Amino acid sequence: MARTRAAVLDGASRAVEKHGARRTTMADIANLAGIAKGTLYNHFRAKEAVFAAAIDAGMQSLTDECVTVATEDLADALALAAERIGTHPALCRLAADEPAAVAALSAIDDSEPWTAARASVKAILDAGGRDSSSATVEVVLRWLVSFVGAPGRDVEGQAAVIARGLPVLSQPQLQF
Amino acid sequence: MVLLRRLVGDVLRRHRQRQSRTLRDVSAAARVSLGYLSEIERGRKEASSELLAAICAALDVSLADVLREVSDDLAAIERRTLTPVGFTSASSVALHSAKRSRGAAVATLQSSRPMSPPATAPARGQRPVAPVAMLSVPPVVAA
Numbered sequence: 001m002a003r004t005r006a007a008v009l010d011g012a013s014r015a016v017e018k019h020g021a022r023r024t025t026m027a028d029i030a031n032l033a034g035i036a037k038g039t040l041y042n043h044f045r046a047k048e049a050v051f052a053a054a055i056d057a058g059m060q061s062l063t064d065e066c067v068t069v070a071t072e073d074l075a076d077a078l079a080l081a082a083e084r085i086g087t088h089p090a091l092c093r094l095a096a097d098e099p100a101a102v103a104a105l106s107a108i109d110d111s112e113p114w115t116a117a118r119a120s121v122k123a124i125l126d127a128g129g130r131d132s133s134s135a136t137v138e139v140v141l142r143w144l145v146s147f148v149g150a151p152g153r154d155v156e157g158q159a160a161v162i163a164r165g166l167p168v169l170s171q172p173q174l175q176f
Numbered sequence: 177m178v179l180l181r182r183l184v185g186d187v188l189r190r191h192r193q194r195q196s197r198t199l200r201d202v203s204a205a206a207r208v209s210l211g212y213l214s215e216i217e218r219g220r221k222e223a224s225s226e227l228l229a230a231i232c233a234a235l236d237v238s239l240a241d242v243l244r245e246v247s248d249d250l251a252a253i254e255r256r257t258l259t260p261v262g263f264t265s266a267s268s269v270a271l272h273s274a275k276r277s278r279g280a281a282v283a284t285l286q287s288s289r290p291m292s293p294p295a296t297a298p299a300r301g302q303r304p305v306a307p308v309a310m311l312s313v314p315p316v317v318a319a
Contacts, residue, residue, distance in 0.1 A: 069199065069214065076199040076210070083211045156200045156210060 007033040008043060009054040016090040020097050021051065055105075055113065058088075063120040067127040074128030074166070078140070079159035081124070086147035086155065095149025102149045108142065117141060131167040140166075178253050180246070182219030184228070187245045189217040191235045205234035 011033030015024040018032075026047055030040040044050045062084055070077035085091065095102050108114055118134075121141045125132035143162060152158070192202050199217075203210040208227060215221040216231070223231065232239045 065214065065218070072193070073198045073200075079200055079210050080214055083209060087209075087211070156204070160200070 004033075004035060004039065005043060005053075006057075007035060008040060008050060009057050011035075012047070012050045012054045013058075013088075013090045016051070017093050021090075021094055021101055022098060026050075052113070054090075056116070059117060059120060063123060066120075066124045070124045070127035074125075074130060075156075075160045075163035077124055077128060078144075078162055079156045081144055082147045082152065082155045082159060085144060086149075086151040091149045092151075106145050106148045108145060114141075125166070128163075128166075129169050131169055136166060178250065179219055180250075181216075181222050183246045183249050184223065184242070185217045185219040186249065187242050188231060188235070190245075191237050191242070192217075195235065197235075202231070202234050206230040 008029065011029045011031070012024070014032045015028040018024075019028060024047060026040055026044075027037055029047060029050055030037040033040065040050075044053070062081060066077040066081050069080055091102070091105075094105070118137050118141060121137045121144070122132045125136060125140065130136070140162065143158075146152070147155070192199075199210050199213055203213040206213065206227075207230060212221065212227075213231070216223045216227070228242075229239060232242055
C-alpha cells in the first residue's frame with residue numbers, strides 16, 4: 001500500500017519531468033510507476049490529486065532531512081532546501097514550458113499547503129535553535145519559494161547570509 | 177538488513193563532524209553538490225569510487241581508513257545480531273532511555289551543539305566501542 005503510493009508519487013514526478021504537467025496523463029503516471037491504471041485510480045481520482053500528494057510528500061521528506069541537518073548547522077539546512085527545490089527535475093521542467101503553472105505554484109497564501117510549508121520552515125528554524133516567529137518564518141519561506149524552478153546562483157553563500165541574519169534564540173529558553 | 181552505503185555514509189559524516197566542518201565546506205572542497213553529499217551521508221545514494229575518493233580527499237582522510245572503520249562497524253553490527261534472545265544490546269537500551277527522557281535529551285543536544293563529537297566514533301585504529309559497551313550493560317529481559 002505505502003509502497004504503491006511511493007511508486008505513484010515518484011512516477012508522477014518523472015512523468016512531469018518527461019512530459020510537463022499539462023500533457024501528463026494518468027496513464028503516463030501509472031506506466032512510470034509500474035502499476036496498472038486501475039490500481040492508480042484506486043488511490044487517486046485525477047492527476048491533480050497525484051501532483052498535490054507528490055508535492056506534499058516531497059515537502060515532508062525535505063523537511064525531515066533539513067531538520068536533521070539544522071541541528072548541526074542551519075546554513076547547511078537552508079542551502080540544502082534551496083538546492084533541492086531549485087534543482088528538482090519536475091519543477092525545472094515546469095519552469096521551462098509552463099511558467100504560469102510555476103507562478104500559480106509559488107503564489108503564497110493562507111491555504112492548507114502553505115500552512116504546512118510554514119510549519120516545515122518553523123520546524124527547521126526550531127531545530128537550528130533560531131527564533132521561529134511568524135515574521136522570520138515568512139522571510140525564509142519566501143526566500144525558499146524563489147528557488148522553485150530556478151536553481152539560483154551561489155545558493156550556499158545566500159544560505160550563509162540568511163542564517164547569519166536570523167535571530168538566535170535567547171539562552172533562557174533552553175530547558176534543562 | 178545492513179546496507180554498506182549507510183555505514184559508509186555514517187563514517188564520512190563522523191569524520192566531517194569530528195573536524196567541525198559544514199556540509200557546504202566539504203561539498204565545495206570535494207566539488208560535489210551539497211544535496212548529493214547529504215544523500216551519501218544518509219546512505220540514500222551509493223557513492224561512486226571517484227566520488228568517494230573526492231570526499232576522502234576533501235576530508236583529508238585515506239580511503240583505507242574510512243573502509244577500515246566501515247569494516248569495524250559492520251563487524252560490530254554482525255556480532256550484535258548474534259546476541260542471544262532476552263538480552264538487549266547497549267544501543268537499544270540507550271535508545272529506550274533516550275525515548276523516555278526525550279525532552280531532556282533534546283535540551284542536552286542543543287546546549288552541546290557547538291562541539292558534539294558522536295559518542296560512538298571510534299578513534300583511528302581503535303576497536304569499535306559497541307560490543308565493549310554491551311558487556312558493561314546488565315542483561316535486560318525483553319518486555
